[in-house]
Every structure is written in structure tokens, then in C-alpha cells.
Amino acid sequence: MIILTGNDLKSGAVVWWDGQSWSRHVNEAADVGDKAEEILAREEAARRVNVPYAIEAEKDANGVRPAHIKDRVRALGPTVRPDLTMKPADPAALDWVI
Amino acid sequence: MYLYDQYDQAMVDARVAEFRDQAQRRLDGKLSEDQFKPLRLMNGLYLQLHAYMLRVAIPYGTLSSRQMHALADIADKYDRGYGHFTTRQNIQYNWIKLEEAADILADLAKVEMHAIQTSGNCIRNISSDHFAGAAADEVTDPRPYAELLRQWSSFHPEFAYLPRKFKICVIASDRDRAAMKLHDIGIQIVEKDGEMGAAFYVGGGMGRTPMIAPCIKDFVPLDRLVSYAEACLRVYNRYGRRDNKYKARIKILVHEMGADAYAKEVDEEFAHLLDQGVEPPFAELERIRTFFEDPAFAAAGADDEIDRSDPDFALWVDRNTHAHKADGYVSAVVSLKPVGGIPGDATAEQMHLMADLARDYSFDELRVMHTQNIVLPHVRKSDLHKLWTALDEAGLGTPNLDRIGDIIACPGLDYCSLANARSIPLAQKISQRFADNGKEETLGELKLKISGCINACGHHHAGHIGILGVDRKGTENYQLLLGGSEAEDTSLAKITGPGFTEDGVVDAIETVSDLYLSSRVEGERFIDTYRRIGMTPFKEALYG
């Protein structure tokens, strides 16, 4: 699947396009098919997202997993500070990144 | 410590107002990201993996207690309770909001600090020897010259859009503790025939094409320092390559032109600039020098003998203190490298503590080392035990200066958008491995430096052992390098061969360090043995 990600303009927080708006949670990322460029241009112009880009990802029973490790680090947070990640109570989350 | 006057303060305050306006124009959509990016970068604001990152300048690595407290307060108020001290003696915050960035700059301005030119293709923060003003081996304190150059380079109208970033370092000792020859310009203040002057080394650097700067001028009189620097920059601005960002640093220009040809161009420009009135009045240098006069050191006394009855304390004294020019004093290194910890990170609480300890024991002064530790430069020997006790309780007393556990690591893929691989977990595993196997002590001085990409913020080319993280088909892979040094015996490390997995490279480091232990002759450090026996035996041990 193709999903969209970027950072929130004001807060810098990592966000994912969920089909309607931008979510903090990668599992809510929507497959945009061939609409990536269109949505990116529109959303960036409206300043609802900063420096957005399209990436490949896979969806399975556990959720959406970006293809590249860099985007998985973005999705979770720094692997060396589990306390600051999106899943501070889930030690297995680190395995998901790597 | 240099203190701002009305002029310095007015400039920094104006910059805050300017950035507040620029950020607002970005938030209002009057500036595109492309237009805003160079503006935010010149104020140290990056967009990283998880948020904006703010890099705050710590000129020549010197901080007062008050400033360190302010850095801690920023970590608490605007970030997540910690900061990261960098290999250019600065501090970075990882979780910054654009809408609060101007407020942070305003808080910094209240303590005479800023983030001006901490990124972008301009002259960056000037770095220096972390023992400046304290070391027994310096000819003078290099920081007045660094401060003069800080002022000269701040808002320099001609050099704000250079081909690439530009890093200047000033030292004043034959012992190089600041990687001087690995800067775009390295300046060594020297004494010749009773006169002080500046030797210019131009065109060094790390990154994807590491080079050691050649000396292009062995003596520039101090009353011409700024004119000569201006000439160096102008030649670079005019002729530095702009067709390829990977060939845009001055090291490529100097290399392609040849150091002699570059030096000749600079000399011509210098001769021209001498008539242009760009040099500050000499009285300004003298004014700046007054801020760096020695604090009121106590006379050496009977209580200056160090009580070594506590072996842990004695070990820390042996490892983490440095000879001072004043009798009865040492410079003490506060390790930000606890075993298994994140190199260079400090919590707000730790920053507050270091600030208080500096107030109590070091004439209110701290330094940031390029190796991501903190120095209390002027500590009386009789205060060392009290200092160590307080540090040790706060996890800041690790006795590992320049040991294998004292690892430089860039933020890597855990934080940085340029990184290809993570650096920090590797540093954690290595320091843990060598603490557990007890070999750190035996290995002696061994400088290990890790970068998560070829840009080399972790100085891997300058490590006795260096590690470079790369992306191999989507997985992290680590190349091992041997034989680098950032000190006065500057050398560039070479790659051993094929890369390793994360666990594989930890094993590989144990393999090369074991080979060193079995090969060394009396008194040899790792780097000495490597230089004597060469790469081949190490390769055989690793891949044979």
C-alpha cells in the first residue's frame, strides 16, 4: 500500500494521512493508491502538513508497517527512549521497528 | 566569561524579533517551506524525525552556571526534560514546536545565548579547546580570538549564503583537544620571536571526503586576524563549488586548487582587504581579553594533597582530571557516558546539578567538550572529593575519559533525518560489553567514535576505532574503521573491509581490541600499535 506521512507544521509531530485528516497513529494510515501527489499538494498548500511524502507500507493483522526503518522509527519514536515513544508500555514495539 | 554589552544584547534581541516574524509568516503561509528552511536553519531549527530540533550555540563551549540553568529550564519547559550535547560543543533539543521556537530564543537571549548560525551554509559557532584558560600547556587563552571571530561572523552580510556550511576552530596549544585540523578553518594561536600570531589551517573536515587541513599561513599578526579570515572566506565564496553539494566544502576547493594556489589567492585578497578597514580596532581585542582573565585562584596550600584512600575516587581523579596551570587546581571532566547510557544526553536535573557544582567549585564556569562531556575547568584539588561525591550520586561520575566507554555517538537514526543507521544503541552495547568483560581498564586510551551516516557528525574518521552506520538494502549495517586521530597527530581512519551487523560489530571491536592487547609493547596505546603493525593483522583477525 502507499501511505502518506509528514510533520505537523506547528508542533512538528509525525502525522499520517488517514483518508480524512492527519493522524498521529500509523495504524490509521490509509492506502491512497494513485492519489498521493494530488493529496500531498493539496494538504501542503493548506498548511495542514509540512514536508509530506508518500511511502510504501504493508498492512496485516497487527496494523500498518512502513517499508523503511526510518519511517518505522518515525512512527514509534526513538528506540533508545522507549518512555518517549508512542507505545511506552510495550517492549515488543522495538522489535516492530527493527 | 565574556559578558554581553548593550550592543551584543540588542543584536540578539533583534534576531529573536526577526525570527518571531519569520516563523509567523511561515505559519500564516506567507513563506513556503523552501523559503523558510534557510531562515529557520540559520536559527538552528531543523525538522528531524520526530519533531523540530533546535541547536543552541555555546560559543567556544563556554557556559556560566546561569546559562546552564537556563538550558535545563528550556529542556523542562519546551522539551521533554533533556538535551543532547553535540560534537561541536553545542546543545540540541529534540522535541521542539515551531510555534514555541521564538519563545525559546527569547529565553536564551535573557542569558546572553542564541541559536544564530548554528545551521545553514554560513559560518557556524566557533569551537575551541575545552581546557582553554585552564590548561598548563597553552600559550594563551584562545577564547578571546574565538569571541572576536564570533562577532565578526555574526550576521556577516557577505557570507550568509556560502557554498556550504563553514566551521572554525581556535586553539592555542600544541596539544590539540579540539580536532582543529578537521575544521574548514583551524586556527592555532602561536608565539614566534616573542610575538603572538595565528597559524591558519584551511580545508580540513570530515564528512564523506575527510581531509586534514594543510597550513596555508604559519603566522598572521593578531591585528590582522579578521582581515585574513575575511580573505579566506571571500576566496571560498567566490570559487567554492556550487554544482554539487557533496563537493561544496572548502576542503574540496583547497584540494582541487592545491593549498599553495589557494594560499596565493588568499594573500592577494588579504592585501586588498588590508586597505578596506575591515579589521577591528586593536582595543577591541584587548577589551575582549579582559573578560577572560584568570579567576582569583587561591594560593596553593597544605590541603591541596588529594586523599586517595577511597579507590573509586582515586580512579576518577586519575581518569577524569586534567593538569591545570594554577597550583592546587585541576580541570575535572563530568562524564555524560554512563555505562549503557546515551552519549551526550543530560537531563534537566543533571544540568541544574552541574550548574550548581560549577558555582560551588569552578568559579561559575563550565565547558562542553566535543567528546560530549562537560568540564568544570577550575576545581581546587581540596574540593575534588566533594565534587566527585555529588557527581557520582547523580550518575555523572563515570571514570572513563578517553576510554572505550567514552564513546562519541551522533544521534543517528533514532533522531536524525539524515541518518542511515542507529548510533546510540551501538554505543550502549559497546560500553556495556567492555564494562562487563572488565577490559576497559586494560585497554587504556582508546577513542571510539560512531556516526550513523557518512556526514560524520560522530567523527568516525577521527576515531582510533570508528564505526560508520550504512543502509544495506533496508537494514542497518556497520563499517569498521581503524587508525584515526583528532589530536595533534591527526590521522584519518581506514575501513577494515566488509561491514557487520549491530551485534557483529560489537564482537568485531572486541576482536580488534584483543589483538591490540596481545600485540602491544610497553606503553603503546591502541593507536600506536595500529600505526606500528598496520591494518593487515587486524583484517586477518576480523575476516581471516
Place this chain on the structure above:
Amino acid sequence: MADPQYPAEGGLGQGHDEVQLRYRDDELVDHASVTVDSFLAQSNASAVRIEPGDDTRELLRHLERIRLVEVNFPSFGDGRGYSAARILRESGYDGEIRAVGDVLVDQIAYMRRCGFDAFAPERPLNESDVEAALNRFPHVYQAAADSRTPIWNLRHGDAA
């Protein structure tokens, strides 16, 4: 600092390469400039256009016949034009130096310091933003091609 001399109503307009801001009182040079190579090859041209890769010093022998130097910024990030302008001023050139191309409001103050006194940006600038940018910094640290007194001279007795 002189007030900007804006082009007269209905005069030059705001199109590509046309002067939006001018800080000189003399008459606008509005004929086309030529490349540095053409300029050096012909003896009657009085307006020349410097591209980033040109060697400004080649013009120095001919300053007496130059009335306008346009310095092109194809991209705002290419800073060679700042050195070009300063070199001209350091050599005594007092005719117009006009920045053309990708000239942004946040660069105008530095350009003024390097000796630019006219601006023909590709995209017109908001003039109140320009005014704010030019008045933002109360002082300057270093000497440049303008007449502002550096802070370090102010500290040691020179008047502003």
C-alpha cells in the same frame, strides 16, 4: 539610509527584471545590460550583468564607463553575488548595483550592506516587510560596503 525611490506610477511596473526598490536619486538606467563577455568585447556598453560564475574583477579596469551593474541571483542560495557587489564598491564603483532574480525579503538587508542599491526581484516583495527587514538590526558587527559603523568601533569611541 535614504528612502527608497519607487518607480513612478504607471512607469516601470513590477514585471520580471523590473526595478521594484531603488535607493539612489540619480536617473534610472533602463536600457538592457550585456553579459560580462560582451561588455569586455565592446567599448560603448554602460550596463553589464554579472552571473554567479563571472569574475567581477574583470570589470574593474572599466568602472568609469559603467552606470549599472546587474547581479543575477538565479537561486537565492547562491551567494557569489554578495562578494561581487562588495568587490565593486571596494574598488570605488559608485554607480547602481541592482540585484535581479530570486531576491527575497530576508536577504535585502545583507544585500544593502554589500553595496546593492536597487532590487528587481522576480517576485515582487511586500514593501512593508522590506522596510521591517531593513530596520530590524540596530547595529552591525563588521565593516562592509555600506557606511554603517561596526559595533567594535562604536565601543571605542567612533560615532555611529
